[in-house]
Amino acid sequence: xxxxxxxxxxxxxxxxxxxxxxxxxxxxxxxxxxxxxxxxxxxxxxxxxxxxxxxxxxxxxxxxxxxxxxxxxxxxxxxxxxxxxxxxxxxxxxxxxxxxxxxxxxxxxxxxxxxxxxxxxxxxxxxxxxxxxxxxxxxxxxxxxxxxxxxxxxxxxxxxxxxxxxxxxxxxxxxxxxxxxxxxxxxxxxxxxxxxxxxxxxxxxxxxxxxxxxxxxxxxxxxxxxxx
Amino acid sequence: xxxxxxxxxxxxxxxxxxxxxxxxxxxxxxxxxxxxxxxxxxxxxxxxxxxxxxxxxxxxxxxxxxxxxxxxxxxxxxxxxxxxxxxxxxxxxxxxxxxxxx
Numbered sequence: 201x202x203x204x205x206x207x208x209x210x211x212x213x214x215x216x217x218x219x220x221x222x223x224x225x226x227x228x229x230x231x232x233x234x235x236x237x238x239x240x241x242x243x244x245x246x247x248x249x250x251x252x253x254x255x256x257x258x259x260x261x262x263x264x265x266x267x268x269x270x271x272x273x274x275x276x277x278x279x280x281x282x283x284x285x286x287x288x289x290x291x292x293x294x295x296x297x298x299x300x301x302x303x304x305x306x307x308x309x310x311x312x313x314x315x316x317x318x319x320x321x322x323x324x325x326x327x328x329x330x331x332x333x334x335x336x337x338x339x340x341x342x343x344x345x346x347x348x349x350x351x352x353x354x355x356x357x358x359x360x361x362x363x364x365x366x367x368x369x370x371x372x373x374x375x376x377x378x379x380x381x382x383x384x385x386x387x388x389x390x391x392x393x394x395x396x397x398x399x400x401x402x403x404x405x406x407x408x409x410x411x412x413x414x415x416x417x418x419x420x421x422x423x424x425x426x427x428x
Numbered sequence: 429x430x431x432x433x434x435x436x437x438x439x440x441x442x443x444x445x446x447x448x449x450x451x452x453x454x455x456x457x458x459x460x461x462x463x464x465x466x467x468x469x470x471x472x473x474x475x476x477x478x479x480x481x482x483x484x485x486x487x488x489x490x491x492x493x494x495x496x497x498x499x500x501x502x503x504x505x506x507x508x509x510x511x512x513x514x515x516x517x518x519x520x521x522x523x524x525x526x527x528x529x530x
Binding site: 211216226227230233236239243246256257260262264265269272273276288305312320321327332334346347351360363370371375377379381382 | 431432433434435436439441443445446449450453454456458459461462465466469472476479480481482486489490492493496499501503504505508509511512514518
């Protein structure tokens with residue numbers, strides 16, 4: 201079935217409502233994330249932020265990316281954060297006193313707010329010409345939709361196959377690095393290594409230690425004795 | 429109010445600013461990592477919205493896909509470093525990560 205051409209910039213009322221809800225939710229949850237004192241509450245706010253962004257992706261006709269966002273971020277990254285918070289326990293809490301002055305904080309926040317406001321108002325003026333995208337009608341069979349699984353997979357596996365493989369290598373390296381860093385060296389392991397060195401230095405004494413070992417042929421003889 | 433490309437870009441810029449402010453003002457490494465995630469998400473929103481208004485290819489969405497993958501790797505390594513630091517110093521304050529300073 202042929203895709204339907206949709207004029208790009210006319211967003212449906214439903215899309216506008218979804219954009220308004222998800223946009224406000226994303227802003228509120230982002231502010232909540234950076235202002236919460238408890239890391240677990242911040243992680244939950246981050247989860248809400250990610251859900252809101254998935255909704256924004258849907259308004260942008262990026263359905264597969266919204267699903268990937270939910271799987272990777274809500275399913276993996278936030279869970280990883282919560283795991284680490286649980287692992288660390290009360291040590292993850294902020295110390296109540298902040299030694300830096302209020303003035304420094306106000307100046308920093310004002311600078312960031314001014315820069316952000318300037319950028320936001322500048323890019324807010326941006327307009328784009330009307331564009332057409334391919335969407336499928338309800339119940340269409342094999343129809344390649346913009347941002348759908350078929351179209352995006354084709355773009356990734358045909359247009360960007362080598363970067364995709366490189367990303368898989370990157371993830372493998374990141375897994376190994378994470379294990380190597382988080383594993384650390386325990387005190388017990390270090391002591392056993394030192395003992396190993398000591399054993400190697402005492403090698404000349406070893407034959408005297410090993411002397412009792414030739415007793416094993418004797419025991420074999422003992423086993424043979426009843427046979428005689 | 430017509431929702432256009434500029435609306436999305438302004439929203440993404442504000443989200444990026446919130447993430448940057450969080451990264452600069454918080455001293456808890458966990459919250460700093462979360463602020464980095466907010467910033468990466470804002471960039472993703474920019475990429476996807478540009479792709480929406482230039483739909484001849486899927487370049488923006490493919491790029492956002494790679495950014496998501498790299499953000500996941502970054503979170504894994506960052507949290508591993510955090511656990512290692514916590515084991516060493518019994519704290520997650522980034523101010524106290526000063527082993528290389530002395």
